[in-house]
Amino acid sequence: MSKWGIEEKETLNAINELSGITLDVAAGDGRFINKLLEVSDKVIAIDINASELDELKRNYSQNNKLQTEVVDITKEFPYYDSTFDSIFCTGTLHLFDKETIIFIFNEIRRVLKPNGKIVLDFATDIERLDKDGNKVVFDNEGNYSSSEAKELLSNELSDFKLNIEESTFEETNLDDSAGYNSIKGKFLIIVGEKLI
Ligand SMILES: C[S@@+](CC[C@H](N)C(=O)[O-])C[C@H]1O[C@@H](n2cnc3c(N)ncnc32)[C@H](O)[C@@H]1O
DSSP states (O other): OOTTOOOOHHHHHHHTTOOSEEEEETOTTTTTHHHHHHHOSEEEEEESOHHHHHHHHHHHTTOTTEEEEEOOTTSOOSSOTTOEEEEEEOSOGGGSOHHHHHHHHHHHHHHEEEEEEEEEEEEEEEEEEOTTSOEEOOTTOOOOOHHHHHHHHHHHTTTEEEEEEEEEEEEOSOOGGGSSSEEEEEEEEEEEEEOO
């Protein structure tokens, strides 16, 4: 199992919208990689942390549809315009401030083909606890409410046909390397199609 938690059924369901060449943005140790490989012809999994990708490769090295690359998504993505049919990103957008999220959306838009599909999630109203029950807060995190996140998504992805659903999540007894023991909150699951 991924150190980042379970494969939520809402996300697995949304992945059915994806196909072709898929970019898994900030893939981590590959929580949803099985399902992404099932629906895609090829998956490129990117993350800033090489050890996350090593873990992913350890589990899935037999699959010749999978490629991994160390990429910092706060910098220009190292891909040509209109490279991907599908782009997937979970558990990550909420970590960044609005300006960085808008930059990432612009890069997603640029490397996605016309009529390409996106599946994103956006965690909101987050509460993390350490093993002793103390709150864990990350300094640079946006800490968005659901309504703030929905407004940001609708404004900044206005050239996408969007469907946004809201759900809740809770993960407990996480690996020490996650930096906290448990996390709960809401999450938005976003399925979109680039209109131009
Ligand atoms: C909470 S984990 C989520 C991993 C996976 N997407 C999932 O849903 O399980 C966040 C991931 O974002 C990655 N990350 C953080 N900042 C990044 C950046 N600037 N560029 C690329 N990846 C980044 C971390 O290394 C980590 O693997």
